[in-house]
Amino acid sequence: MFNLILFGPPGSGKGTQSEKLIEKYGLMHLATGNILREEIANKTALGLSAKGFMDRGELVPDEVVIGMIRSAIENNPGIRGFLFDGFPRTVAQSVALDNLLAEKDAQIDLVLALQVSEDELIDRLINRGKTSGRTDDVNENIIRARIGEYENKTSPVAGHYSKSDKVVKVKGEGSIDDIFNQLTKEIDHKQN
Numbered sequence: 001m002f003n004l005i006l007f008g009p010p011g012s013g014k015g016t017q018s019e020k021l022i023e024k025y026g027l028m029h030l031a032t033g034n035i036l037r038e039e040i041a042n043k044t045a046l047g048l049s050a051k052g053f054m055d056r057g058e059l060v061p062d063e064v065v066i067g068m069i070r071s072a073i074e075n076n077p078g079i080r081g082f083l084f085d086g087f088p089r090t091v092a093q094s095v096a097l098d099n100l101l102a103e104k105d106a107q108i109d110l111v112l113a114l115q116v117s118e119d120e121l122i123d124r125l126i127n128r129g130k131t132s133g134r135t136d137d138v139n140e141n142i143i144r145a146r147i148g149e150y151e152n153k154t155s156p157v158a159g160h161y162s163k164s165d166k167v168v169k170v171k172g173e174g175s176i177d178d179i180f181n182q183l184t185k186e187i188d189h190k191q192n
Ligand code: ADP
Pocket: 009, 010, 011, 032, 033, 034, 036, 053, 054, 055, 057, 058, 059, 060, 061, 062, 065, 085, 086, 087, 088, 089, 090, 093, 136, 146
């Protein structure tokens, strides 16, 4: 298996690049934000329990998202690999993920960390909010809350994977294709 984490703050382009990467490498895309929004749209109990946190720009509790990832991994045996997008977002989620993969004799092979300045992130998210229909992209205070959650709780995830030398930083500003080429260069380097 080849398992990749696409890491970075809200608005860093993880979703855009993930779509291109899964196609090129035949990976399964696991984006916890997308799964949570589907649960909300389907009005499931899980969705209802997550909605308040998401609307406030806070992280959903670890148990909820870890459970979602556990089912996805268990329901997809024999897969070539996963691309994790928006997960893990806390060190506890990273430890849980490492354990789930170890049960399948697998591991995280590479963490690609997109680097984007805070001003650029806020501009991108406000712009996305004009068309995405995402309520958490409309209000600047909610956007700042999400960036705050990222700095406090999520950025330590990079430290967790740096210990095993798995993190590579990639510039997340520039054209979509240039960024994609940088990402594929790192993946190809790792796989060969
Ligand atoms: P973005 O990267 O733009 O913030 P996401 O779709 O990844 O967008 O996440 C939207 C929201 O979903 C987050 O603000 C958070 O409330 C929730 N969420 C998504 N993934 C996780 C996770 N791994 N742990 C906790 N909360 C999550």
